[in-house]
């Protein structure tokens with residue numbers, strides 16, 4: 001029922017996605033080690049659609065953050081291994097066990113709880129242990145404690161401990177010392193597990209930035225997110241590899257006003273015309289994923305040229321100043337993110353203007369927007 005959407009569209013380039021996957025493969029070398037991170041609706045582009053592309057590409061494992069994301073994949077028939085990287089609520093454990101969804105164990109409470117449940121119900125749940133090497137988000141702090149967990153489980157055999165992992169927190173900041181201290185801590189633990197002959201099958205540490213900068217530490221698996229979506233931060237140390245942005249975000253003009261000088265536009269008179277003006281209205285607002293902070297600050301592309309967003313962006317609409325341009329009309333296409341002619345608006349330019357990360361821009365593109373996967377832009 002695509003006709004139920006309005007004029008806003010998110011075009012996703014399958015060609016650029018495949019390009020990014022191939023670029024990643026040229027670093028990782030082995031497809032079976034790639035476990036893409038599909039959280040937050042696959043960084044806003046569409047969980048199921050992206051999972052289908054990855055399935056065709058031959059990807060065997062997915063990572064998500066929450067049970068609801070894993071369940072959407074299972075309900076849509078995906079048979080891949082799925083690792084939930086985040087915390088799992090007690091009431092969702094049964095669902096994970098019954099649907100072959102791998103659980104992250106990150107603290108004593110989640111560990112004991114799972115052991116008790118497994119004994120009671122005769123489960124042998126697949127788990128990965130999370131080691132906190134410095135990010136101080138979730139994970140066990142103590143290497144020796146983790147070794148004891150492995151030791152105890154080698155006797156009791158209550159859990160199927162398939163993996164051990166950690167997460168680097170300052171790769172994108174270029175903080176080499178901090179990152180190396182995290183890597184060294186992780187290496188120490190893996191060494192201990194090797195010595196005890198208890199190293200699990202899947203040792204993993206790296207997400208996008210780490211895959212590029214520290215690829216000698218890919219081990220058995222890696223968890224790329226933003227690089228697949230062409231969202232690596234613009235840092236000179238990532239320049240050896242190019243990844244392409246994959247989206248074009250478009251709207252259309254739905255009305256045009258000719259306003260005299262001194263008229264107000266939008267909520268709270270956020271813009272007052274300083275000349276006789278031609279103002280184009282778009283059916284796109286902050287509920288659609290156009291950040292409200294772009295009010296009186298952002299710009300769009302129409303017929304290959306830039307025009308400013310004026311006034312306060314409202315929930316469902318915004319206004320663009322096209323004064324002096326006769327050949328702009330109702331129905332004309334408007335580029336919010338993407339290229340037209342020689343002009344382009346990248347996700348990075350928006351995230352930098354708003355002093356945020358690129359991923360925040362894309363994950364907020366709403367499900368009111370029609371998402372269309374196309375072969376090329």
Ligand SMILES: Cc1ncc(COP(=O)(O)O)c(C=O)c1O
Pocket residue numbers: 037085167206207208209223224225226227
């Ligand atoms: C544990 C973990 N692994 C992997 C990723 C993917 O990170 P990136 O998008 O930088 O590749 C994330 C994302 O935040 C994460 O939390």
